[in-house]
Amino acid sequence: MYRSVTAEIDLDLAASVDLVFQVATARDVPLAAEQLSFLQGDRPYRPEELVDQSGNRLHRFRGEPGPLTVRYTAKVSGQAPPPSATELETIAYLRPSRYCQSDELFAQARRRFRGLSGRELLAAVTSFVSSSVTYSPGLSLGTDSAVTTLQTGQGVCRDYAHAVIALLRAMDVPARYAACYAPGLLPMDFHAVAEAYLDGRWYVLDATGLSHPTSLVRIATGRDAADCAFLSYHGGNVLLERMRVDAWTPAADAPQDGPSTVVSDALVQLR
Template structure:
């Protein structure tokens, strides 16, 4: 089984700015092919590559005003081996963060999930978020936190992930945010899920239930969406004029369905994101 991913961005820069992209698959992913190209008026530009402690690869470029095209594609041969949590991880991912303020949902979490531990807690949080939040594109804001999602009961993948993370942290479970490519996702886009450190491994949670966890490809990992934005810029404004994201599985029909059809993902199964 091979996973094939692609992202295309057409940007219009309104002035000279510092551009940071997070569209490449995480460091250590076993790629058979990978290419990132940035074009300006037909000229290919070379960004600086920076890899953070979690394996997120950032591509940074200082660019002048005008159009800029970003083209990325990769073919992945197998799963990424995820490093076990360090003592620092289990401290950082227990703390409240900007979009996952676990201290603000502490009382709700303790009332809702008191007495649950381990995988029972994980299943209960996933079910609660899946059943109480409605997937509502365009109705949430990029500044919404888990508190907003809990109150409104609506959001997109990042909102689901933030609420799962905040509730788990409030129950003393380290949890983190993962941006990823998701074969079979409808509508296709960059996707976000949560990971929880339980029984000595990171387990992935997708409370949207719109992806098949077995096919996900990690891009970025962090405390919340603030650490994992696919596009950041400083110094001037820009317009995102076009965004295309694609992810698929190559293989025979049953292999493809088993790793990309959300209905083939047994939600009771424990899955690690590779």
């Protein structure tokens, strides 16, 4: 399956600042072409590329005061190999994290999902979050957690993913966060989904029901959104002036599954 992805980000840097971007596709995604540029007027920046243990590609450099334009384009030439997992990873993805406080949701999860396991549990958790949260752009905060989302009943994709992850971890299922490009997503943006570990494989769970699971392109993987932010910065102020994200497939390669049904009979791996 061929897919094309783009990201355009315009920033204003108030001072010299350490910048770390995660907009490029993950290491194992097969690419036919790729371009990434950081420009300040006519001045290009040459970032250092760092690859972490999850295969996330981070691009880091020190930006100077003034406007900065970031442009990324890539053509994905096929599907990545199925995501693997080590024993250490599965242990890490059982633990509570900054935005996925499975310890605080332990009692709630155990009451609601008692007796469920395997695919039935994954479907029940995803369906519960889908029905309990209203997709509400602009109403949630970047500091909202799974607990906040389930209390307020509103959020965007990151919030849905956090709630699913926290509830699954509370039920002793390893779960993690994946940032993606999502062809066909409406409204278009960077997208986030949960992944659950079952029978030796990672499976996509998208409680928003907005994406085509078979067409997702992985950007980053982590415990929660803190590990997968498209931009982190330190030592200065940064203003986001404009951002545009797009992802699409040629008509011949367009997925036939439609946006994800919240409870799916066929579990899908993010590739």
